[in-house]
Amino acid sequence: MKKSVFLGTLSAAALIAGIAGAATLDDVKGRGELICGVNTGLTGFGAPDANGNYQGFDVAMCKALAAAVLGDASKVKYIPTTGETRFTALASGEVDVLVRNSTWTFMRDVDLKFDFVAVNYYDGQGFMVKKDLGVSSAKELDGATVCIQTGTTTELNLADFFKANNMSYTPVTVADDSEGQRQYLAGACDAYTTDASGLAASRASMPDAENHIILPEIISKEPLGPLVRHGDNQWGDVVRWTYYALVAAEEYGVNKANIEEVASTTQNPEVKRLLGVEGELGEKLGLDKEWAKRAIAAVGNYGEIFEANIGSGTPIGLARGLNALWTQGGLQYAPPFR
Amino acid sequence: MQEQLVFVRNQMLPPEAPPPGQKGIARWMRENLFSGPMNSALTLLGLLAVVWLALHVLPWLMHSVWNANSLNECRQIIQDRWGEGATGACWAMVRERWHQYLYGFYPQDMYWRPNLALLLLFAALAPVLFSSLPRKMLWITALYPATGFWLLWGGTIWAPVVAMMGFVVLWLVFTVLQPRLGVPVSAGIGVVAAAVWWMVLQAPMTDALQSLAPLRIRAVDSRDFGGFLLSFVIGVTAISASLPMGILLALGRKSDMLLVRTLSVGFIEFIRGVPLITLLFTASLLLQYFLPPETNFDIILRVIILVTFFAAAYIAEVIRGGLAALPRGQYEAADALGLDYWQAQRLIIMPQALKISIPGIVSSFIGLFKDTTLVAFVGLNDPLKGITQIVRADINWKGIYWEPYIFAGALFFLICFGMSRYSMWLERKLKTDHR
Amino acid sequence: MAFVQDAPKDSFRLSMLIYDTRYRSLTIQVVVLILFMLFLSWLLNNTIQNLAAKDRTFDFGFLLSRAGYDINQRLVEYTNDSTHARAAFIGLLNTLLSAVVGCILATIIGVVVGVLRLSNNWLVSRLMTVYVEMFRNVPVLLWILLAATILSETTPNPRDFRVTPEMQAAGEAPKATMLFGIIAVTNRGTDIPEPKFCVGKPREECDADPNEGGLGIIDLGIFKVSLNLLALLVVFGGSIFATRRLKRQADATQDATGVRPVTWWKNLLILVLPSAALLWALGLHFVVPELKGFNFAGGITVLHSFTALTLALALYTAAFIAEIVRAGIMAISRGQSEAAAALGLRPARTMRLVILPQALRVIIPPLISQYLNLTKNTSLAIAVSYMDLRGTLGGITLNQTGKELECMLLMMGIYLTISLIISSCMNIFNRAVRLKER
Numbered sequence A: 001m002k003k004s005v006f007l008g009t010l011s012a013a014a015l016i017a018g019i020a021g022a023a024t025l026d027d028v029k030g031r032g033e034l035i036c037g038v039n040t041g042l043t044g045f046g047a048p049d050a051n052g053n054y055q056g057f058d059v060a061m062c063k064a065l066a067a068a069v070l071g072d073a074s075k076v077k078y079i080p081t082t083g084e085t086r087f088t089a090l091a092s093g094e095v096d097v098l099v100r101n102s103t104w105t106f107m108r109d110v111d112l113k114f115d116f117v118a119v120n121y122y123d124g125q126g127f128m129v130k131k132d133l134g135v136s137s138a139k140e141l142d143g144a145t146v147c148i149q150t151g152t153t154t155e156l157n158l159a160d161f162f163k164a165n166n167m168s169y170t171p172v173t174v175a176d177d178s179e180g181q182r183q184y185l186a187g188a189c190d191a192y193t194t195d196a197s198g199l200a201a202s203r204a205s206m207p208d209a210e211n212h213i214i215l216p217e218i219i220s221k222e223p224l225g226p227l228v229r230h231g232d233n234q235w236g237d238v239v240r241w242t243y244y245a246l247v248a249a250e251e252y253g254v255n256k257a258n259i260e261e262v263a264s265t266t267q268n269p270e271v272k273r274l275l276g277v278e279g280e281l282g283e284k285l286g287l288d289k290e291w292a293k294r295a296i297a298a299v300g301n302y303g304e305i306f307e308a309n310i311g312s313g314t315p316i317g318l319a320r321g322l323n324a325l326w327t328q329g330g331l332q333y334a335p336p337f338r
Numbered sequence B: 001m002q003e004q005l006v007f008v009r010n011q012m013l014p015p016e017a018p019p020p021g022q023k024g025i026a027r028w029m030r031e032n033l034f035s036g037p038m039n040s041a042l043t044l045l046g047l048l049a050v051v052w053l054a055l056h057v058l059p060w061l062m063h064s065v066w067n068a069n070s071l072n073e074c075r076q077i078i079q080d081r082w083g084e085g086a087t088g089a090c091w092a093m094v095r096e097r098w099h100q101y102l103y104g105f106y107p108q109d110m111y112w113r114p115n116l117a118l119l120l121l122f123a124a125l126a127p128v129l130f131s132s133l134p135r136k137m138l139w140i141t142a143l144y145p146a147t148g149f150w151l152l153w154g155g156t157i158w159a160p161v162v163a164m165m166g167f168v169v170l171w172l173v174f175t176v177l178q179p180r181l182g183v184p185v186s187a188g189i190g191v192v193a194a195a196v197w198w199m200v201l202q203a204p205m206t207d208a209l210q211s212l213a214p215l216r217i218r219a220v221d222s223r224d225f226g227g228f229l230l231s232f233v234i235g236v237t238a239i240s241a242s243l244p245m246g247i248l249l250a251l252g253r254k255s256d257m258l259l260v261r262t263l264s265v266g267f268i269e270f271i272r273g274v275p276l277i278t279l280l281f282t283a284s285l286l287l288q289y290f291l292p293p294e295t296n297f298d299i300i301l302r303v304i305i306l307v308t309f310f311a312a313a314y315i316a317e318v319i320r321g322g323l324a325a326l327p328r329g330q331y332e333a334a335d336a337l338g339l340d341y342w343q344a345q346r347l348i349i350m351p352q353a354l355k356i357s358i359p360g361i362v363s364s365f366i367g368l369f370k371d372t373t374l375v376a377f378v379g380l381n382d383p384l385k386g387i388t389q390i391v392r393a394d395i396n397w398k399g400i401y402w403e404p405y406i407f408a409g410a411l412f413f414l415i416c417f418g419m420s421r422y423s424m425w426l427e428r429k430l431k432t433d434h435r
Numbered sequence C: 001m002a003f004v005q006d007a008p009k010d011s012f013r014l015s016m017l018i019y020d021t022r023y024r025s026l027t028i029q030v031v032v033l034i035l036f037m038l039f040l041s042w043l044l045n046n047t048i049q050n051l052a053a054k055d056r057t058f059d060f061g062f063l064l065s066r067a068g069y070d071i072n073q074r075l076v077e078y079t080n081d082s083t084h085a086r087a088a089f090i091g092l093l094n095t096l097l098s099a100v101v102g103c104i105l106a107t108i109i110g111v112v113v114g115v116l117r118l119s120n121n122w123l124v125s126r127l128m129t130v131y132v133e134m135f136r137n138v139p140v141l142l143w144i145l146l147a148a149t150i151l152s153e154t155t156p157n158p159r160d161f162r163v164t165p166e167m168q169a170a171g172e173a174p175k176a177t178m179l180f181g182i183i184a185v186t187n188r189g190t191d192i193p194e195p196k197f198c199v200g201k202p203r204e205e206c207d208a209d210p211n212e213g214g215l216g217i218i219d220l221g222i223f224k225v226s227l228n229l230l231a232l233l234v235v236f237g238g239s240i241f242a243t244r245r246l247k248r249q250a251d252a253t254q255d256a257t258g259v260r261p262v263t264w265w266k267n268l269l270i271l272v273l274p275s276a277a278l279l280w281a282l283g284l285h286f287v288v289p290e291l292k293g294f295n296f297a298g299g300i301t302v303l304h305s306f307t308a309l310t311l312a313l314a315l316y317t318a319a320f321i322a323e324i325v326r327a328g329i330m331a332i333s334r335g336q337s338e339a340a341a342a343l344g345l346r347p348a349r350t351m352r353l354v355i356l357p358q359a360l361r362v363i364i365p366p367l368i369s370q371y372l373n374l375t376k377n378t379s380l381a382i383a384v385s386y387m388d389l390r391g392t393l394g395g396i397t398l399n400q401t402g403k404e405l406e407c408m409l410l411m412m413g414i415y416l417t418i419s420l421i422i423s424s425c426m427n428i429f430n431r432a433v434r435l436k437e438r
Helices: A002-017 A024-031 A057-070 A086-091 A106-111 A154-164 A177-186 A196-204 A233-251 A259-265 A269-274 A281-285 A291-299 A302-309 B024-032 B037-062 B071-082 B092-103 B112-129 B135-153 B158-181 B183-212 B227-253 B258-273 B276-290 B299-325 B328-336 B341-378 B386-393 B402-434 C021-053 C084-117 C122-136 C140-153 C165-170 C203-208 C227-257 C264-281 C304-330 C334-342 C347-384 C389-401 C404-433
Strands: A034-039 A076-081 A114-116 A121-123 A125-130 A144-149 A169-174 A191-195 A212-214 A222-224 A227-229 C189-192 C194-196 C217-219 C224-226 C285-287 C290-292 C295-297 C300-303
Touching: A024 A034, A024 A057, A024 A233, A034 A057, A034 A086, A057 A076, A057 A233, A057 A291, A057 A302, A076 A086, A086 A114, A086 A227, A086 B276, A106 A114, A121 A196, A125 A154, A125 A196, A144 A154, A144 A177, A154 A169, A154 A191, A169 A177, A169 C389, A177 A191, A177 A196, A177 B386, A177 C140, A191 A196, A196 A212, A227 A233, A233 A269, A233 A281, A233 A291, A233 A302, A259 A291, A281 A291, B024 C122, B037 C122, B071 B092, B092 B227, B092 B386, B092 B402, B112 B135, B112 B227, B135 B158, B158 B183, B183 B341, B227 B258, B227 B299, B227 B341, B258 B299, B258 C021, B258 C347, B258 C404, B276 B299, B276 B341, B276 C021, B276 C347, B276 C389, B276 C404, B299 B341, B328 B341, B341 B386, B341 B402, B341 C140, B386 B402, B402 C122, B402 C140, C084 C122, C084 C304, C084 C347, C084 C389, C084 C404, C122 C304, C140 C304, C140 C347, C189 C304, C224 C227, C227 C264, C300 C304, C304 C347, C334 C347, C347 C389, C347 C404, C389 C404
Parallel strands: A034 A076, A144 A169, A144 A191
Antiparallel strands: A114 A227, A121 A222, A125 A191, A125 A212, C189 C300, C194 C285, C217 C224, C290 C295
């Protein structure tokens, strides 16, 4: 009797509140807040700190987007999603954009009707084993027990890899990283496989990191990137070019510290267009002139984000590798801003 | 001469001490621990189990570290203090993150709000649970949903006030129509009227009142709820919202009307037949298909609705048990007094049946409270897995395993144990009333 | 009878549908039916609209496509080339296995603990109270994790069983040895000997064959049936039938003469001999697991994920069952046990012959809900890497195909069916033990 009040108020208020339309950009602007789907907690990529503020490599992308669209990097509402709920959350309009280390695959792009707008991290599936196992290559793992984290493309890659090499294995499908790490450390599995970035983070947190090695084989391509709903191309463009603005900023040496100075002194026409000194790229996107400038000023360029969250300066200590700029032998490459 | 014949003792002998095996600890042990070969074996086994457990857990607990900034620092301290290879508990994590286990991401300067809401919850529950308190206190209970909601979520005070007015509308319509149209019809019209109130008038009236008298506190997004706060919000809301539904379902299940009975049984058996986790997945994955296109509301609200359905099915069974426990004479007496169905239910049957059901309702609540940990599977921050996952995602605490579980588990134990003791006490008290 | 004639039909007014008790229930039912139908069509309509808006289809065709992932515990044949439907079936079997074993274990532990809680051994009854309270008041998820951790942390790695030539030369023993030389408990699972059959072939040849040998198997499409097992079941069933006959004969003799013939050794012979003879004829032998590479091979591996899940669920549910059993026993009046004592029954027999049969009536209805709870709680299996229905169909398959509507509905349907089967079976049993009132 008395108690249904909760539901009554809530549903009345909530029904009016969140309604997802096709024009996500207008929705975001109207709402004054970006709703960003993130991981429930992945070291370095996205997790709240002790004060409840979300930090991480993927989270920086959300902040940059909020800065570009709304002018304030803090106007983001983070919705933690699990492996099962992430795509539904995006499809149902619960989140505007999903930045949750999701692998770009054909099926997700075509069959599940999403658009992967870019690749913000090139990852690959690797193996970690204990040094005293005496294994130096994944090809020597015939008959081994392997821990896999479920909810990703990992299970399929693993099955394919062992099949291709005509080897057998016993899979132990674990629910999350901490469980996988525990089982691996307890010796319940000989090898632990997940994205190489995750392996590096796990290894960094182990009490005896030097006793564990990550095998050289990377058995899959895991291009991770932000994704949006199919069919809303304007919003897709906003997300895509905000991301490329961060990459381009690194390429042209624009960073958080020097952005004002560069904006006023630069002679490079591309940088001028990027920072809104010249041209009207922002208006074409449905934003204002300084969208990219705000994004870069809020979170820094791609290199800065990388270094601050997962780079060699952090305990995770990932090398740039494939994620270096194309000028430095990597794959990160921004199309021209013109 | 008589004095010489000393063969009658005229002094009492002091009582002899019992033989060594018949007193003190030895006797107690023989009677309680070693009264037979079977019992002795059981005792020895029990002792072995206790010793084994102590040997394995105690050293770890003894080597506790309370002051550190990261797991590695903890490990370093343990190594320095207790030597190479020693293991120990790193409670420093709990010290740093305890507030997230209790409140999730609720803004830290506003912890007084959930605290006050919890206190008021006890005040609101007291008149229901302890019949010796003055009946006037039931007003606190009636107003609690609005105050609790306002304290937790914040925002303008007028939203809950106007929502409560919807119930007043329901009640008014019901009392006006009830003598003419009977209970079911007038209740139906009342619900429709209230629904219209909430759908149409809620928003404009709230805005109007707010602009007249701006009374608001900072709004808190339900996404920020987490930890035990979330468990309590889901558990308490679901159980209390499920009471009316459970009563209706229980009555429906006992109804003479075939269709009503079939629907009630179908609903109850369906909900009880599937795991809660699939209902939670329904909330997060399937509701988007079942609701009109473009509607999309808060995941916590969706979870609460589904958990309410879940609780209602269990509560219905508890109340059905209460109804069955009532002697047949009560129903017959009500009929003899000429009361109609609803009068009999309201005045005679339900007050007694609900009273008998309270212990069952409390144990349903305990079960549900423990089950709220499953919301982690749909990405909410429950105290056991959700918050722990967040803590572990911090590079400082990555790799910590037992401490968060023990901390959350101990809190769960304290809360549930307290409630179950209360329910047992209540059961005993109620028993004397009825036998 | 004349007084309760229906009112004349011609005076029917519309308002009688509400006010007249004869029609009211019909009116309410019709209204409820209409509302229910409206609700259903609303749901259906929404679903169709939403599917169209998302450009999705509702079909179960994906179940027949290749699953592509591996499952570690397979009760019937499965490879990553099998279909998603097959994977779901494997998951279902794993769910059922865990549920059935869990229910049996929980009943045994629950009854023992419930009786021990009433024991007059101080330490034991206190320990049992601690056990019951600990388990009842902490979420079951925690117990599942705890069980898994204890199993994998306290057991040796398969590597520890290895005896290298150097160790042999030095005369060192390996760090871990097999139990009785045939059972290996590692931190992944328990390796037990596998029964194999062999008819008319040298044993080595049979062992090299991955099939179980003997009479062979028939392939039924969905799963394969072992003819050996079938033959054994037939023979054993025959034996049981024979013992029934024997019992009937003994009853008749007892009725006629008043003396019951001694039958236990005949029973034993009838039960054991034919089956043993059949097994011998089929060439039953056990293949002892051996350490090969990273793991043991050759035996049957009972994974710790299964053991942990089942054990934790059994212990958790047993705590509730113990309380139910205790309440059931306490509900039997003291007079019953006193009467039994007066008849000269010993306490154990009193419990078995007098108290428990009566307590059963009080115990069974709540026991059914506990069985249902245990079955439903197996859906937490993924927490310890056990691939049950939720891990396969509701986990990896859902993730890979993105068919959340189909997967979830199918999964709910399956769980619902299992629950309904359990509760109807238990209700039949309940009817059988209920007090026969005439």
